[in-house]
Amino acid sequence: MSSVNEKVVYMDNNATTMIAPEVVDAMMPYLTNLYGNPSSMHTFGGQVGQVVSEARKKVADILGADPEEITFTSCGTESDSTAILSALRTFPEKRHVVTTRVEHPAVKSLCDNLETLTGHKYRVTRLKVDGEGMIDMAEYEAALMDDTAIVSVMWANNETGNIYPVEKMAAMAKERGIFFHTDAVQAVGKIPINLKTLDIDFLSLSGHKIHAPKGVGVLYIKRGTLFVPFLTGGHQEHGRRGGTENVASIVGLGRACELASEKMEEENTRVKQLRDKLEEGLLSGISKSRLNGHKTTRLPNTSNISFEFVEGEAILLHMNRHKICASSGSACTSGSLEPSHVLRAMGVPFTAAHGSIRFSLSVYNSEEEVDYIIEKMPAIIELLRKMSPFWQGN
């Protein structure tokens, strides 16, 4: 156990991930000698343009897309904004957007702003979720209107790991002539994706969730989809996104996509088993604990567990003392005064929402680490419960 104790036990991979050593190696030449501009006419820059193309191909491969459908951006948030705003500019007469109540702030805040900052020029329908965080397809069907410009539904939820039926939802949107966007930041690399056979028009992904660096993202734009750029400027990215390419990070992202494809099997077997062991260990070892999210329709790496009658920030800080890294949906960790909008949308009671902890694993986690957490957590929860005025014992 001492070997674990010396280093950090990182189970916060839905927040960000370690840059894979292979990714760092792939990037290094472009952070040092090969600094040319891919748009230059000379070979020195031109050769860099070549590696950007290769990276584009690698990203396309993991999505089952064509390279020309891939546009590099600065992050997932930029990709989300670009897709949704493009649809609204393409169809200025359409004033309606459909999304869910459990989206990441990248989409949620944009949709909120579309209503409030435009003086309610746009209407937004936010689909409800049930206690397990799943949406009702009948409600979705009824939400699609003649003036709906775009549907934006995340492929997988960052807090619970829930997977949404975006394939079917996209097909339903297409029938109505409505654009479909999915924030797949958490899904890419963890579940197989083949866009060629799907009706998804836009998809966002982010480098730093799949062991590439922060500051690089992708927007997939299906071939033939009408598109209005968000960031205008130079002719980079075929005129779809101005700004000199973040070459090193793009190369890193390409390499990360290759690795993710290679390790997807492991993610869904070994990592999933570790997650299940952790989850079962905590739920059985700690009374009044509950799982938030869907038991099966879920990413293989995520487990969101509530420990009732204690508060998440206090739990995290005690875990921090044991060098265990995770996240919480409690109010106090965010600086806001209310717990996570995702858990509230699911109707998780306050007793549990404030004490929710999200563990998110990666291929770099070991069974030893899982055992270590299962060993440490009960004492932390017991300590805090002893202090809680609401805790009446088991």
Add this chain to the structure above:
Amino acid sequence: MWEYTDKVQQHFLNPQNVGEVENASGTGDVGSLACGDALKLTLKVDENDIITEAKFKTFGCASAIASSSVLTEMVIGMSIDQAANISNEDIADALGGLPKEKMHCSVMGREALEAAIADYRGLILPMAAGEVVCECFGVTDLEVIRAINESSLRSIEEITNFTKAGGGCGKCEDKLRDILRETVGGKSEIVSPGTKPKKMTALQKIKKIEEVLEREVRPGLKKDGGDIELIDVDGDFITVSLRGACKSCKKSQTTIKEYVERKLRELVLDSLIVEEEN
């Protein structure tokens, strides 16, 4: 990640006086599960009105636990009257400060202490009698007014940091703004630095203009080999003359409007109009 002082961390990791006093002389129960933090403070008071024992049970974040713990340390040995004078700022100070978003944790400590003292004295707290302004966190107008007065709050954001009011759905913001205006307005005007007095005599105005030209404008012009002279002040119309290199400069009009006029408006009176002598 919050930046907590060593003292906060110390009290969080090794909280003092956790539990409930048996046969407590006074109990203060504040907060709720829904609000995300709650504190039950129990006191033992001897026949001389001295607090001999204090214990807490807290549901909440690190700063809520630390505030509760340090509060029990502070009050043990105090008379009830002394304890009644403890403010939330005293609690925060004892912890070496709290992040501003966490000040409500110290307020919760003070509220629990007050409730426990009132319980001991057999009184009913006046604060709860107010009208609820923030329904998300059940905060009354009296509590908001008190926080504004005690901690010199000057914005909605500060009110939220101290009382939580307005931190939920945000529907009560207008009400909070009204309360803030009424509470602060009664005592003194909210003066922002750099506000210029409205009325000036002609002499005051000329003196002030001279000063600003000398201090703020001239040095810049001199660097470029130019200079400026005040010719006339007629109401809000100021006539100046550019000298040296500035005189023949093609951009003299820009200098006057963008630089001289802007400076004078900023520092003397925002209605001034500056013109160049023909």
